[in-house]
Amino acid sequence: MAIIQCENGHNYDSKKHPQCPYCAGNQVIGVTVPLYENTIGKTQASKDVIPNTMPIAQTKNDIGVTQPYYHSQSDDNHDFVVGWLICIEGNKKGKSFPLHNEKNFIGKEKSNDVCLDFDTKIAPSGTIIISYDSQENQFYIQTSENQKNNVKLNQSLLLVPVILNDNDTIKIGNTKLLFKALCNDNFQWE
Numbered sequence: 001m002a003i004i005q006c007e008n009g010h011n012y013d014s015k016k017h018p019q020c021p022y023c024a025g026n027q028v029i030g031v032t033v034p035l036y037e038n039t040i041g042k043t044q045a046s047k048d049v050i051p052n053t054m055p056i057a058q059t060k061n062d063i064g065v066t067q068p069y070y071h072s073q074s075d076d077n078h079d080f081v082v083g084w085l086i087c088i089e090g091n092k093k094g095k096s097f098p099l100h101n102e103k104n105f106i107g108k109e110k111s112n113d114v115c116l117d118f119d120t121k122i123a124p125s126g127t128i129i130i131s132y133d134s135q136e137n138q139f140y141i142q143t144s145e146n147q148k149n150n151v152k153l154n155q156s157l158l159l160v161p162v163i164l165n166d167n168d169t170i171k172i173g174n175t176k177l178l179f180k181a182l183c184n185d186n187f188q189w190e
Contacts, residue, residue, distance in 0.1 A: 122172055141161070
């Protein structure tokens with residue numbers, strides 16, 4: 001199998017098709033979802049097979065739009081949780097966000113480790129960075145160079161990188177996050 005992407009962004013198997021079957025008009029383009037079938041007709045996920053797709057309900061405005069299929073990492077390649085951010089004020093009050101070793105990017109874009117796209121007051125270009133150093137067993141927080149919003153750490157303006165402690169609060173936009181450390185003097189991943 002040789003999956004490639006055409007200049008219009010369609011993914012296809014170049015061993016089966018000499019040119020993009022979507023651009024050539026051989027396939028119906030619509031919003032798609034993964035479809036896996038086992039021998040008894042029920043759907044199931046398989047990490048070894050690229051899924052077939054089937055159109056889902058669409059409106060005339062959805063024609064030509066596809067939604068990406070994200071394959072989660074296997075358990076062999078996971079990042080260990082080292083702490084959490086918990087939303088204590090804002091639209092997602094009560095939601096928790098895991099943090100992993102080294103740098104965690106927090107911001108509005110979906111590519112961030114912690115996505116705060118639910119807060120309209122957060123600028124899309126800026127992020128906060130929370131880093132965990134396993135050798136020092138210490139957390140740090142800083143704003144990125146592009147941060148447009150004021151960020152407050154425990155009600156003080158965050159301007160330079162500082163140590164982040166268990167139960168510290170971070171305020172950005174309309175969202176207030178509580179930091180909880182898993183790794184500390186009593187526990188650390190080996």
